[in-house]
Amino acid sequence: MSGHQPTPPGTPNVTGILTDWIVDTNGPDIPNEIRHEGLRTFVNWVGCAVGGASHETVDAALNGLLAFSGRSTSTVLGRAERMDALHAALLNGISSHVLDYDDTHLKTIIHPAGPVASAILALAETRPVSGYDFLTALILGVEAECRIGNCVYPAHYDRGWHITGTAGVFGAAAAAGKILGLTKQQMRWAFGIAGTQSSGFREQFGTMTKSFHPGRAAQNGLASALLAQAGFDSSERVLEAPRGFACVMSDKQDWDEIIEGLGTRWEAGLNSYKPFACGIVIHPTIDGCIQLRSELGDRVNDIESVHLVAHPLVLELTGKQTPQTGLEAKFSVFHSAACALLRGDGSPTAFTDTVVKEPDVVALRDTITAVADPACHSASVTIEVRFKDGPPVIKHVERALGSREVPLTDDQVTEKFRAQSALVIGEEATQKLLDVSWSTPELDDVADVARTSSENAWVSGAAA
């Protein structure tokens, strides 16, 4: 009746159960290993946001919106510009995702930190928030968005939704609401306002608008929590209502994924960190090609052709044969394999507008073929390299670097951070930022991380 419709008999009170749990859960309720994964999630995100801060996508967003910013309380990480918290959330969400180098909840392909950390670090610059409380909110936000993603994945993603945006807005609202100390009713409203903004099409992959999705999710989730705190009301069952999120935007609704095992089963503990600056599905190929390069030595120059047998999503998502820009190259398993074989590179420098047109890369790329094998695990690949003379070499990657089975160590997270951040703010500032980021659990004011990121800020001619 009216816009509302009753839920089918037996539908649990999904929104209420999840939001009550978020309000009731405190830092000590979270196991230490999950808190440490939350810290890794945050540190990796800081590195990615600084690493992306010099990208033209960030320049364009600033050029379009800086004139509309409010009181400049909050840092655009790695840059000199400061904005109001809502706009800073948008910009940091963009920069942390623009290199496709961030984190991944592998069950759903959600990149969890972008929407969540972007929202609450910008918010934390408007009021004192300890590093401990910040990480509690971050973990709860990641938990919410990944559980909501599990509820609807894969049907929701298959329909064409960019799940990092659509689920991320809930994570941002949850985390911001936790920082703001929302009541249970306000938290339900915050979810309602956030959910009704859930959006973002996969059609945008390969354009600047892809990274706009986690940014806008951060901004909209934060705004939802602020509005709810101010008494702006909303549906209190946005997740489960027949005309709410899961039913409107997905053919699959598995409510247990959201409400079962809260506090004991932690999706936030399953986050992973990309070792390579592109879509996660290409990572086994890059890992294998870099291994091949070190094993083959100079013979990489004698390669006649390369053949890949990969998970079907590899061709579905990254089947671009002839990418013309760095952004497009991130969606080309062919470019990625060529660059890894010839340069041993899967970092941001492998996905520039220049390298995508370099003759040796183009020549090897055009010899590469790929087939989809439904039996192939998404973290696996088999690579067959054929030479002008001699027998072929076959490399099978069972689980790629960065997968749950082969996670990056803390040191590898640090090295990844260092490599991308140093290109933007230099090595000295990067070391200082690394130190303060890893010390987050002990910080009295987590905003120190944001401020430190801009001490030797990137200044773009375009946006300055």
Place this chain on the structure above:
Amino acid sequence: MSGHQPTPPGTPNVTGILTDWIVDTNGPDIPNEIRHEGLRTFVNWVGCAVGGASHETVDAALNGLLAFSGRSTSTVLGRAERMDALHAALLNGISSHVLDYDDTHLKTIIHPAGPVASAILALAETRPVSGYDFLTALILGVEAECRIGNCVYPAHYDRGWHITGTAGVFGAAAAAGKILGLTKQQMRWAFGIAGTQSSGFREQFGTMTKSFHPGRAAQNGLASALLAQAGFDSSERVLEAPRGFACVMSDKQDWDEIIEGLGTRWEAGLNSYKPFACGIVIHPTIDGCIQLRSELGDRVNDIESVHLVAHPLVLELTGKQTPQTGLEAKFSVFHSAACALLRGDGSPTAFTDTVVKEPDVVALRDTITAVADPACHSASVTIEVRFKDGPPVIKHVERALGSREVPLTDDQVTEKFRAQSALVIGEEATQKLLDVSWSTPELDDVADVARTSSENAWVSGAAA
């Protein structure tokens, strides 16, 4: 291939055709009668925005967001607060829709002005825009959103999307892009950025978040045009791509509705203006009950029961039997009928938290029954009134006041404006605002309308 997928063979270049037409169409290309309908659309919207300006929903939005506003270039209509153009677009979109008293494109149930006018009046306060050019942009924006609505209605609406938000964001982008003078490529990008934010669930009907939808659509469409102008790129085929708007968010895609007859068939000429402050589907009932009241005189106090035979959407959308708040009452055909019979009222004063609980209204409301008749036109109703003594009286409304067949005259638009605006800014200021609003085609600077609305502004204790 990547997030992109090829469109099925034969799919026209929908986004390109529509956006090229928007860029190429100038004021003199629009027939005079369409321009006059655009003026009526604007005048009606100004009255609604001022009429809603004192609502607690607007107070709550301001309380939540005012601290984040940028340079206060733009008016929150009817109020003392000023905000940056993006936030003003949001607030005016909320206030113009919060009373459910705005305009309706009857084919799609889109309320066209909210997203479009809110975006471009706020923008016009940042740069000089003539009333003539403003109306051109308004009409093109309305045309775009209604055509896009036609393409996906009713499947899209039936799935649970609040089409005023989902289609409105395109209208806002189109109109803002026209004011900004976007190139054709920029206009395609603006549509891409706008479309990827298309959102809003019907679940929110009856809450403050319903009116948030046109507000956010206005704000997001304006932001999309600003970003596109700054070089923020996006998909150039957001409407027709397999993972774009129409395919992801609807089971129906009728491309001809978007691209056929551009410049000759005008959806913007089909706008209508609500005579009553509630969902359009109740209007035949209120119209009939007000007619009955004047015909029955004192006998309305002897009514034993009332029976309605109505279009199925009446019960689907407004079947709430026992509304508890003024907002809920807008979704109750039972409350609306009782109030129209007992008070002759369908204006905002019929939908307050007080009147919904008045004993005589509740008592009559509880005698009212309704059945859906699929053969009943959505602008029709049959009302049977039974008395304690004597034969029943039957009233059939063939086409309700405010329908395309019985449109409000310009004078009725003026009277509607006057009645709601005077409650907020007083009669004198209302007359002045009416005069300047109707003179829009001759204004050198359309921002005069916005400024005039706040000369005797409503100041809320809560938000001041």
